[in-house]
Amino acid sequence: MHKHLTCECGHVIHADSDEEMVRQAQEHMRTVHRKSMTRDDVLKMAKEAKH
Numbered sequence: 358m359h360k361h362l363t364c365e366c367g368h369v370i371h372a373d374s375d376e377e378m379v380r381q382a383q384e385h386m387r388t389v390h391r392k393s394m395t396r397d398d399v400l401k402m403a404k405e406a407k408h
């Protein structure tokens with residue numbers, strides 16, 4: 358299952374599992390925006406993608 362999460366800045370995060378999505382999204386938010394995001398927030402924003 359592949360998922361995408363489009364950040365408010367337009368950056369698209371691609372991940373093949375929830376674990377990877379949470380890890381990458383949290384890393385992006387921390388390093389780029391200096392914000393934290395909970396696992397629930399990440400998974401709520403992530404959408405299934407076809408490729």
Ligand SMILES: [Zn+2]
Pocket residue numbers: 364365366367368385389390
């Ligand atoms: Zn961003």
Ligand SMILES: [Zn+2]
Pocket residue numbers: 359360361370371372406408
């Ligand atoms: Zn993708």
